[in-house]
Amino acid sequence: MESAKLKLYVGADFVSAFAMSAFVGLKEKQLSFDIVTVDLKARENYLPAYRDLSLTCKIPTLVHEGFALSESSAIAEYLDEIAPGHPKLLPQDLRQRARARQLQAWLRSDLLVIRKERPADLIYFGPRDTPLSADAQSAVQRLYFVAGQLLEQGAEHLFGEWSIADTDLAIMLNRLLANGDPMPAQLADYVRRQWQRDSVQAWLDQPRSLAPKH
Structure with missing residues (x-):
């Protein structure tokens, strides 16, 4: 395959958890690709050119x-x-x-309150001082339970060897860890290990010049 023909469209602020997942996947596959940025704040993703490309904007x-x-x-x-x-x-x-796909689907369809109260941008631009709501605390406990069950006895990865599900889970957990919210030591260690992967570090090295207003 001609990897040079690959292009990845991401938000210009480089904070999207989902864009990070795709970027890490490409890096782990050791594929060459070009990055094209889309200004989400200017709603460029809703312009006809991008809408017609992505279908879902x-x-x-x-x-x-x-x-x-x-x-x-x-x-x-x-x-x-x-x-x-x-x-x-x-x-x-x-x-x-199948379990990895289940986890990916769950992380994307549930836990919306965590994504709202602990958005991914705080991983890059600093913590928030707003306490978690009762609903968010309940969602956090569900997240910790699922992660704990899948990472029994301090496993380094979810399924023996690294998979993209590890990155997806680590991103969700790091919304809380980076903010200073309480987290079981086993899960905090897992996040820190995942964050040291070369593919993740390459994402962290992308330019982020403007912190959002809190």
């Missing part, structure tokens, strides 16, 4: 040989298909792969 969007695909979990599966000889983003075992 969301970032990230991956473009490969004229084919455009949005939704980070779909992008991860697509990358495994077009680059099967590279490291896998999803577990090879059938049931572990």
Whole structure:
């Protein structure tokens, strides 16, 4: 495959958890790609040119040989298909792969209150001093329970070897850890290990010049 034909559209502020997931996936696959930024604050993602490309007006969007695909979990599966000889983003075992997809879907469809009260931008621009609401605290406990069950006995990764689900889970947890919210030591250590991956560090190295107003 001609990896040079890959383009990844991301928000210009480089804070989206979903854009980070797609970026990390490409880096882990060791694929060359160009980054195209979209100014979400100026609503460039709703302009006809981007709307017609992404269909959903969301970032990230991956473009490969004229084919455009949005939704980070779909992008991860697509990358495994077009680059099967590279490291896998999803577990090879059938049931572990299904569990990884379950976790990805849950992280994206539930826990909305955590994403609202602990947005990903605080990971890069500093903590908030607003306490978590009762609903958010309840969601946090669900998150910690699920993570604890999947990372029994201090496992380094969710499924024996790293998968993109590790990055997705670490991002959600780091919304809380970076803000200074209480977290079990086992989960905090897991986040710190995931954050040291070269692919994650490459995302952190992207330019972020404007902190959002809190």
